[in-house]
Structures are given as structure tokens and as C-alpha cells.
Amino acid sequence: xxSPIISINSLTKAYGQQHVLNQLNWQVEQGDIVALLxxxxxxxxxxxxxxxxxxxxxxxxxxxxxxxxxxxxxxxxEKVAFVAQDIKGFEWMNxxxxxxxxxxxxxxxxxxxxxxLSSRWNLDPxxxxxxxxxxxxxxxxxxxxxxxxxxxxxxxxxxxHLDPGMRREFLAELIELSxxxxxxVIFSSHIVSDLERVANKVALLAHxxxxxxxxxxxxxxxxxxxxxxxxxxxxxxxxxxxxxxxxSRHDGATASIVSPLEKPIESMAEAAGVQVEKLPMSLExxxxxxxxxxx
Numbered sequence: 001x002x003s004p005i006i007s008i009n010s011l012t013k014a015y016g017q018q019h020v021l022n023q024l025n026w027q028v029e030q031g032d033i034v035a036l037l038x039x040x041x042x043x044x045x046x047x048x049x050x051x052x053x054x055x056x057x058x059x060x061x062x063x064x065x066x067x068x069x070x071x072x073x074x075x076x077x078e079k080v081a082f083v084a085q086d087i088k089g090f091e092w093m094n095x096x097x098x099x100x101x102x103x104x105x106x107x108x109x110x111x112x113x114x115x116x117l118s119s120r121w122n123l124d125p126x127x128x129x130x131x132x133x134x135x136x137x138x139x140x141x142x143x144x145x146x147x148x149x150x151x152x153x154x155x156x157x158x159x160x161h162l163d164p165g166m167r168r169e170f171l172a173e174l175i176e177l178s179x180x181x182x183x184x185v186i187f188s189s190h191i192v193s194d195l196e197r198v199a200n201k202v203a204l205l206a207h208x209x210x211x212x213x214x215x216x217x218x219x220x221x222x223x224x225x226x227x228x229x230x231x232x233x234x235x236x237x238x239x240x241x242x243x244x245x246x247x248s249r250h251d252g253a254t255a256s257i258v259s260p261l262e263k264p265i266e267s268m269a270e271a272a273g274v275q276v277e278k279l280p281m282s283l284e285x286x287x288x289x290x291x292x293x294x295x
Contacts, residue, residue, distance in 0.1 A: 004028055004029055005030045005065060005152060006026070006027065006064055006152075006184075007026075007063045007066070008026040008027070008051070008060070008062050008063075009061045010023050010024070010059065011023070011025075011050065011062060012024070012057065012059045012208075013047075013050055021043050021046060021047060021050070021208045021209075022208030023208075023209070024209050025209075026210045028184060028201075030182065030184050031182045031183070031184060032185075032201045033174060033184075033198055033201070034199060034201040034203055035187060035189060035194070035195035035201070036187065036189075036203050037190075037202060038204060038205035039206070040190075042206055044157075044188040044205055045084075045156050047205060048188065049084070049156075051064075054084075064076075078105070078106055078107055078108070079150055080151070080152045080154070081106075081144075081145035081146075082155075083142055083156065083158055084141075090129050091128065093129050094125065094127060095123055095125045095126070095128075095132075095140060096115075096118075096125035096126065098140065099114055099118070099144055099147070103147065103148065106149075108148060109148050114143060114147035117146065117147065121139050121143070121166065121169065123136060123139055123140060123143070133161075135162050138158060138161050138162060139162070146174075146177060150177075150183060151181060151184065153177070153183055153184070153185045154186050154187075155185070155187040157188055158170070158187055158189075159189065159191065160190070171194060171197050171198040175198055187199075192283050192284040193284065196216070196283055199216055201214065202214055202216050202283075204290055206290075211290070218260060219283070219286070222259065222260040222261065223257055223258055223283075224256070224280065225255075225279040225280075225281050225285075226254065226255045226276060226278055227252065227254050227276070227277040228252040228254070228255070228276055229252040229274060229277070230252045230272075231251070233248050233249065233252070233253075234249075234253040234274055235253075236253070239271050239272050240272070242257075242259070242261050243257060244256045244257075244258045244290075252274060256281065256289050258289050
């Protein structure tokens, strides 16, 4: 079995007494497209910037291709692309000069593809970088990252300022990149619907840890709202420890399945002597449920 492309062990990042990342453990396999979810202030940007060596960890270890960032060979570093949430610099350059200048640092940079994307996404090559809107600036840096043909692409809120049509086009490019090059992609987002279109893995960052990390298809087939019905009130017995958001009722209870269960809910219900009904749950509902459950 191959080693994970990213391996994080006991990663902690603290500012004074505040622990933004707290003994975080996480592994990402090659070829995965991972959606990193979390509330504002959960530490997503801190995690990604620490992963890229832009912030020093307080403790713990990060390995990419089984190397620490500072020890990584230059030819490996050239296969990594990162788009931060807020990017400043090069405001005096025009778009064309900016793309050609940064592209020169990446041997795999595809000039034709770069300017095809610029044209398709209506980015004026003569416009100054400093005069771009927030959305245009995001598009510029995403184009630069995609056209470097990275094996590892890390994106911090890459579509926050884009309209739905542009988001769909961007996500389609991510899928194509991953398929063509078997690239690994990690992108943070607050837009849960985006992960359903592109990600095959979803990770939730809360309280400084990755609390949930699942294959998207496995998760979607597992999660559900649950209604338990009996002759009287049903309290949360040990049978139901794996269920969340439990509410007892006079004739049963309601709850949620937010992660794959070791035992089918039907066998739990049978052991408790109640009937069970499962109702569909969307990934957005799941995110809200899990975010509430981790408070």
C-alpha cells in the first residue's frame, strides 16, 4: 500500500492560550478531491497555511510525499500549488504579465491552457492586477494554479466571490485536472453543494481536530433522519449511542445518523422493541447537524 500523500500527526497550533489546531491527525491519499468544511474561525486557513509551511506549528508533524516541507526537493515543491483566501502583491502588473511571470516558476506550466482559461473566463489580459474585483482576483490566482498542472493543489475558499456559473466551471476544471494527472486536491469551502459536485472525500474541522472524514458516497448512503415509534416514550438507551440530536417523544423518539453505523439502525430498533423509519438527509443538513453536535 502506498504512503499517503499528506500525513499529519498530533499537529497543534496555538496563539497564546488559544489552541486553533489541537493534536490534529489526518491523512490524505493521492488522487482524492477533499472538501474541508468548518465554521468561520474553525482554523481551516491556519491548517492549510501550516500545511504549506507558511505558518510554524507549535508542535506535531506534517509530511508531504513523506518529506517535511523544508526538506522537500525543489522538483517536488514545483508540483504543489496553493491559492490563499486573500492574496496581495503584483498589483502593478497586468494579468498577462502576472500569469507569465509566475508560470515561469513551474516547469509544467501550460501557457496555452492558461490563456484559454483566461479567455473563457473573461479575464482581460491587459487589466492591472490591482484593478481586479474580488471575484476576478480569485479567478486569476485559480488560473495560475490550475495551469501549473500540480500534483497537489490546495485551495483556501477558492470560490467565495464567484457566481454559481463560474463555480460550476471551476469545479469542472478541478475534476478534469484530477482525472488527467491523478492530482490530489484539498479545497476549503462554506458552500456544501459544491462538494457534492466534485469531492470524493469530506473532512470537518471543529475544535481544532478533524472530527469527521468520510468518503462522500459512503456518507451520503449512511446519513438519515430517524423516527423511532413505540408504545411509549423512548429514552436514549445504550443501543442508540451512535445516534445524534436525540429527542424523546411520548410515542418514541427522533434522532439523526451522521456517520456510518457499525450496526444497522434496524437491528438497534429491534433490540429496543421499537419501529424505525429513515428519512433522507442532504449533505447540507448533515453539515448543520454535525456542526451542532460538535458544539
